[in-house]
Amino acid sequence: MIIAVEQQATGKRWSVAAGLADTARKIRLTPDQPVRLASNTKTYTAAALLRLVETGRLSLSDPLSKHLPPAVDSLLRRDGYATDVITIEQVLSHRAGFNEHPAVPSYVASLRTDPQHRWTPREQLQWLVDSLAPVGPPGAQFRYSDSGYVLLGLIVERYSGQPLGPAVRALVRFDQLGLRHTWWETLEPTPPGVSDRAHQYLGGLDAYGIDPSFDLYGGGGIVATMADLAHFLTALLNGQVFANGATLDTMRRPRSPEMNGYGLGLFGAVVGGQTGRGHSGFWGTTAMVFPEAGITIAVSITDQSESRQTNAVMGAVLRVLGVPR
Template identity: 45%
Template sequence: MIRTPTLADLALTVTLLALALPAFADDRCLARAVETADATLQGQVVLSTHSKQGPLDTEVLSGVAHPALNGSEGFRIASVTKTYVAATALRLWEDGKLDLEAPVSRWLPPEWTDLLVRDGYPPERITVRNLLSHTSGLADHAQAPQFIQAIKANPSTQITPADHVRHLIEWTQPVGSPGDQYFYSDTGYILLGKVIEQATGQPLHRAVRAQLDLDRRDLPDTYWEHFEPAEDRVRAHQIFEGVDTHEWSPTMDLYGGGGIVATPRDMAAFFSALLDGKVFRRPQTLALMLSSEGLPSASTYRLGIFAYDFDGIAAYGHSGFWGTLVATEPLSGQTIAGAVTDRQDYPRLKAIVGQYLRQARAEASKANCRH
């Protein structure tokens, strides 16, 4: 169904559009969640939901000043990519092709290892598991103020993975010893991407697609930007601090810490499959991904995925810099994914996701949010 705004509706700040997609069933939990949405959106929010049985619903919340998206647009999902990369590493582990306890020095280019050593890092003691869980002791080039300053100054700059590693060394200092603490590091996932490339003999984007069997899943709008063709897919404009970043070089976040473009529908479908045990060959692998065993007690990060607490509602998922978020409520098996066109609206997206998960959990013993 489509709820077309009347002239009276246009006086409101927010227009709610529910897409007419015949494969979807209306999601009453989503309808209830968006009723509570803050009515001061700067841009638009696209939301998609998925159950273990399949896709449920997609809705668009839109500020009246913006031409409405229709929900089929892709977004740079940024750090949500990390879950795909981590799942790839774990697929290799369960096939005996990657040792999670192996030092990264076994896989990294010698020049990268030399840089790390010169900056005080011990690559012979940093393991693949440390990279997966952000417990490597690595700082993060992307959190250094010089990073975003450089991007703003020249958004079309082409950056290589080696450049990012050099920036880590130039701009930051080690944050601790391997295994001691959680510290979120995009650089760590760039190193993990290189490990995967070395272990498979494939570029990262091909390894991820092959190991996760993406071509056989119903993910028509998921692709690795720059390395895979966009074809006729439309990518949404994403606003950061009032600036349209659509033409910013994807190389700022392309090599494992980010890189994937996907619709919220595809994000929800992938996470639903992942957390329903349909990506790994063995249930023990998913259990390992979600386990806190051996991790710092204060960490909410597992192996490529967050253990969220939405005001008492547990969920697993990930978020991304530009304003993307996906989460699955384990009891109901319901998944919601969303993306904003303006990063200022991310708190509103997070609030809606939390409301949805609460509704989904409450409905878990009933009809899984279907009308």
């Protein structure tokens, strides 16, 4: 487990770790080790899309068909997705009616059967349309969808004129925020001086060597330390990423009651009597800003089967810091 805390009023940061970074070699886990963030990446992707909205290159109300590569748009239409009705905002808020390719059992099974396979976004979307039908009409329901965020990644690339990693880095301004230990795995070079990535485990499987393309193209893909994750979320919700405060308000506003109010790449949680906003990821990462307490907490539990304990961990941290319930 790695825990990072940032106190917003003072800018003070703490990070601690316990356990093993590599159980086979009995190497101790350290606080500065990065991990795969999985779906915490969605917050970065959503922020990049909203930066494109701020610069006038697209609108949240635009139909998806206006911005997708034509071949991808045709693929989705043939499966019944009304891309001329689905909006960018609906995709960001998981209300577009998309199913998701990780819901296909054989896709997840490939982690064990073909861990070195190099997936492409088009291939993942093909799995979606070949295996699953739309869950309903656009705007009618909430359905969490990694596939939707793969589409958003394609749009970021199109309008930035860069591959996804460098595009999000520039749009979200990683360098200005001081995110020196944050990068898109294999889409960018590993930063100099960064510690070795911690091993993360799934049902006894050491996932360290699994090709990151399994979850890379917008719904996941970022590797970071917990300190960097906490600092990014602090900066984002303090208004340091967007040019206009109204953009942050748009991002934060819940579109559905699910997940304690899912907005655009952010959801809510009530922990220890405190209401937080942030996101979580499949590999056992969670980060939340608790505005009333002025505290941000990021947690990584490297055994995915224990990932449901992250809220309990954050609650314990709040108690240690004397935050009233």
